[in-house]
Structures are given as structure tokens and as C-alpha cells.
């Protein structure tokens with residue numbers, strides 16, 4: 298299988314390195330700046346420029362990249378793994394991607410990202426969910442470049458402060474770089490409008506902490522993860538990059554979990 302990547306940021310570099318270690322490419326990197334080949338890796342600027350034999354692309358570049366390249370990739374019959382789940386809060390994009398996937402006979406795979414327990418949530422949904430809440434807590438530097446900057450002084454914060462309280466749809470739309478986990482929880486469980494989200498900047502934590510509370514016919518669960526940030530980007534948890542690699546491994550495995 299020939300695998301390509303979109304984006305060369307913190308997640309993209311992690312995924313590219315992991316593929317190289319496994320001898321799996323990457324066979325093309327789709328970037329905004331780049332044509333040409335350096336360090337042995339082939340960089341292209343558009344889906345049309347991608348080699349013919351790519352059969353899996355991995356979006357590591359965020360909402361804008363999924364909007365720009367997702368439909369053309371799927372329509373070309375290439376499966377796509379994405380970490381940009383929050384973009385699906387836009388029903389029009391969800392429709393466009395679904396339509397492109399059907400027409401190309403391809404699939405869009407949503408990486409689990411920086412959170413876990415999505416399998417439990419998906420199963421619980423079958424019996425009926427009553428309430429799902431997701432709380433995202435990060436050190437102030439993890440919210441730099443997000444709307445939290447307009448609501449809080451992240452440089453001088455001395456106590457935990459909530460800068461968003463609302464639906465997963467609003468969170469995913471207004472925090473494109475920080476609330477993909479909210480979208481993952483919503484898509485696995487109660488949906489974008491029925492999933493409640495709180496986002497907190499907390500100077501007393503050093504990890505990216507994600508918590509899910511869910512109640513329903515199944516009973517109730519509480520999931521909490523304290524993730525390390527990627528060294529190159531304090532906004533993004535290492536597990537999000539690892540989950541993209543895990544999604545690729547699932548595509549290659551004869552038996553999947």
C-alpha cells in the first residue's frame with residue numbers, strides 16, 4: 298500500500314517518521330508550499346499532482362486541509378484517514394465528503410485522536426444515551442492561538458478558568474485547532490448538538506487532560522486521560538499523532554480491533 302500525508306506540522310512529522318521507521322513511506326506529502334523532492338520525500342501541492350498508485354492518504358493538517366483536499370481524494374477512490382474531525386460539525390462538508398466517498402468507492406476514517414473510550418460510547422449509543430459531557434483542560438500555553446486568547450489573559454492566569462461552555466458543534470467550529478476531541482466524542486455518541494463541552498485553561502496542570510462523562514441505558518462511565526503534548530506543538534497531544542498511525546496500521550492488518 299502506498300501512503301501519503303497531508304501536512305508537515307507536529308502531527309504530520311510524527312506520522313511521517315513513524316511510516317519511515319516501518320518502511321511504509323510516506324510516498325507523497327501534500328503541502329501548501331511545496332513541489333519537488335528533498336530528503337528523499339516527494340512533495341506535491343494538489344491532489345491532481347499525487348502519484349497514481351497512492352491508496353491511502355492521512356490528513357494531519359487541520360480543518361482547512363480536509364475541506365480543501367478531502368473531497369478530491371475520496372472521489373479519486375483513495376481512502377482517507379483524518380485527525381480533523383471537528384470539520385464535520387459543518388453539515389455541508391459532511392454531505393460533500395459522504396457524497397465524494399460514495400462516488401469514489403472510498404472511505405473516510407476518523408482517527409480517535411487525543412481521546413479514548415469512543416468504542417464504549419459507540420456501543421452505549423445503541424441502547425440510548427441520556428447525557429454526554431466532555432471537558433478539555435490544558436495548560437494556558439495549550440490554548441494559544443485559540444479564541445481562549447480573546448476571553449482570558451493566558452500569560453497571567455493564576456487559577457483554572459473556563460473559556461468555553463456549550464455544544465460540541467459550537468466548540469468544534471470555533472476552536473478548529475483544539476476541539477477535535479469534542480467532535481470525536483460527539484460523533485461516537487450523542488451527536489454535535491446533544492454533547493456538552495467545557496474547555497478550561499488551567500495553570501496548575503502540565504498535561505492535556507480530556508474527560509468524558511456519559512450516562513444512558515448501559516449505566517454510566519467516566520473516562521479521563523492525561524496526555525503529553527507533542528514537543529513541537531503544545532496544543533496537540535502526542536496520542537492524536539499516535540492514533541493516526543494506529544489508523545494506518547488498522548488499514549494494513551488482516552485482523553482489526
Ligand SMILES: NC(=O)C1=CN([C@@H]2O[C@H](COP(=O)(O)OP(=O)(O)OC[C@H]3O[C@@H](n4cnc5c(N)ncnc54)[C@H](OP(=O)(O)O)[C@@H]3O)[C@@H](O)[C@H]2O)C=CC1
Nearest residue numbers: 304305306307308329358359362380410411477530533537
Ligand atoms: N483529533 C484530535 O484529537 C486532534 C486533532 N488535531 C488537528 O490536527 C491539526 C494539525 O495539528 P498539528 O500538526 O499539531 O498542527 P501544526 O500547526 O503543527 O501543523 C499544521 C500543518 O498543517 C499544514 N496545513 C494547514 N492547512 C493546510 C492545507 N490546506 N493544505 C496542506 N497543509 C496544510 C500546515 O502547513 P503550513 O506550514 O503551510 O501552515 C502545517 O504544516 C490541528 O489543526 C487540529 O485540527 C490536533 C490535535 C488533536
Ligand SMILES: O=C([O-])CC(=O)C(=O)O
Nearest residue numbers: 411475476477478533534
Ligand atoms: O490534542 C489535543 O489534546 C486535543 C486537541 O487539540 C483537539 O481536540 O483538537
